[in-house]
Amino acid sequence: MSEVAATGISVLLVDDHPIVRQGYRRVLESQGDLHVVAEADNAADAYGAFKTHDPDVVLMDISMPGASGLEAIRNIRARNPRARILVFTMHNEAVLVKAAFSAGASGFVTKSSAPSAVVNAIRSVARGERAMSDDIAHVLAEDSLSTGSALDQLGEREIEILRQFAGGATTEEIATHLNLSVKTVQNYHYLIKTKTGARTDAQLVRLAAACGLTKI
Amino acid sequence: MSEVAATGISVLLVDDHPIVRQGYRRVLESQGDLHVVAEADNAADAYGAFKTHDPDVVLMDISMPGASGLEAIRNIRARNPRARILVFTMHNEAVLVKAAFSAGASGFVTKSSAPSAVVNAIRSVARGERAMSDDIAHVLAEDSLSTGSALDQLGEREIEILRQFAGGATTEEIATHLNLSVKTVQNYHYLIKTKTGARTDAQLVRLAAACGLTKI
DNA sequence: TGCAGCTCGGGCAATTTTCCCAAGCCGGAT
DNA sequence: ATCCGGCTTGGGAAAATTGCCCGAGCTGCA
Known part of the structure; x- marks a missing residue:
């Protein structure tokens, strides 16, 4: 079992941006009790690195190209x-x-959080606790009170496709990224539009932006 | 003038994620010749920090909430x-x-770049050179040297149609609003895409939003 | 066991997009 | 005066996408 060793907490870093990873590594290692034992820039490598290094904590950005990060969470949790x-x-x-919690995540912190909140979250999940940043707790609280945002009725795949589409990817690019046929992506596109009530691609982009799914 | 001092290159860091900023700071300062003199997490603060610190280089993530990063570039360049x-x-x-270059940026690197490429780009722009990462050079090359900047080359009608389109109007609605045939609006739509280099409606919306043509 | 929902794609008519083209208008250059 | 170039407006036709229908496999849940 990944008991926290007396030597500290071992961390696997998963993010698709090299310099971002390097930055995290330096921030974490300056803490003394945190050690980055491996890095990965995609879901498949993350799974492989987890198998070889068995880290105490996986710090993962789930918005990566290719396979969904949620997929990676499920794979890792399936193994251990x-x-x-x-x-x-x-x-x-x-x-x-x-979606992340139901996929098996132990915590969820946003990059808007203070660095100290992030390292504390790492320590919390290493102890087996659940952790989330204040802003996440806030949106979950509001969500539980509201009738539900337009995005709540979308499945995981639909969310991912909407994110990539709103980010500017073409249908073919999305199909390639997710290993789907163009036809399937087109169908999802149509489904998303009908589910959300958007009559226009532009409205879809605005919706995605309004929900924080994509940045402009 | 922001001559590169003998002591190294002063950098203003603009990114809306605190831990990302902290990571960059550590990566940059480990270089010896780079010094982060200030940070900002939004466009307004970036402008203020620039006025007070007059850094050699501003390293800026333009995808920030609220005001456009392009706006911030324009403001800073207007001042100096x-x-x-x-x-x-x-x-x-x-x-x-x-859009970034026409707003006055000296360089453009993606977060997919190797850390060494980023720090070298910082040194390049500090010397007054233009810098861009390989992937950016590639997309620009593919985009061909068609024409100049993003929105500047659009006529009045094109701007108006782009505004309505990005606002969520359908082609027919735009045609009705402007007393044009649907065909003409379609032709404008296509023309705007080719002129701006947008390959996707979503990219068009993002461009319009980035240029302040529409608010999300 | 069975239902419900997600995921994935085929089919096909209808529409839209993509280009190419022409014509009228207007301002500026020659 | 004349011509050039750019804006505005649209036609046309092939290519691509959309809109909507469908079925099949899978998973979770009752």
Whole structure:
């Protein structure tokens, strides 16, 4: 079991931006009790690195190209249900948070959080606790009170496709990224539009932006 | 003038994620010749910090909440045309790149770049050179050297149609509003896309939003 | 066991997009 | 005066996408 060793907490870093990873590594290692034992820039490598290094905590940005980060969470948890995965992303949409927790994440912090909040979250999940940043707790609280945002009715795949579409990807690019046929992506596109009530691609982009799914 | 001092290159860091900023700071300061003199997490603060610190280089993520990063670039350059601004973002769309350069950026590197490429880009723009990462050069090359900046080359009618489109109007609605045939609106739509280099309606909306043509 | 919902894609008519083209208008350059 | 170039407006036709229908496999849940 990934008991926290007396030597500190071992961390696997998953983010698709090299310089961002390097920055995190330096921030974490300056803490003394945190040690980055491996890095990965995609879901498949993350799974491989987890198998070889068995880290105490996986710090993972789930908005990566290619396979969904949620997929990676599920894979890792399938291999070792004791794995502690702390999702670390700039998105703060309630649907995403709920999807991450139901995929097996132990915590969810946004990049808007103070660095100290992030390292504390790492220590919390290493102890087996659940952790989330204040803003995440806030959106979850509001979400539980509201009738539900337009995005709540979307499935995980739909969310991912909407994110990529709103980010500017073409249908073919999305199909390639997610290993789907163009036809399937087109169908999702149509489904998303009908579910959200958007009559225009532009409205879809605005919706995604309004929900924090994508930044402009 | 922001001559590179003998002591090294002073950098203003602009990014809306605190831990990301802290990571960059550590990466940059480990270089010896780079010194982070200030940080900002939004466009307004970036302008203020620039006024007080007059850094050699501004390293800026333009995908920030609220006001556009492009606006911030314009403001800074309006105050000091010698300002060196290196855009640093995860987006690699030709429209955005062109918009950034026409707003006055000296360079554009993506977060997919190797850390060494980023620090070298900082040194390049500090010397007054233009810098861009390989992937950016590639998308610009593919975009061909069609024409100049993003929105400047659009006529009145095109701007108006783009505004309504990005606002969520359908082609027919725009045609009705402007007393045009649907065909004409379609032709404008196509023309705007080719002129701006947008390959997707979503990219068009993002461009319009980035240029302040529409608010999300 | 069965229902419900997600995921994935085929099919096909209807529409839209993509280009190419022409014509009228207007301002500026020659 | 004349011509050039750019804006505005639209036609046309092939290519692509959309809108909507469908079925099949899978998972979770009752």
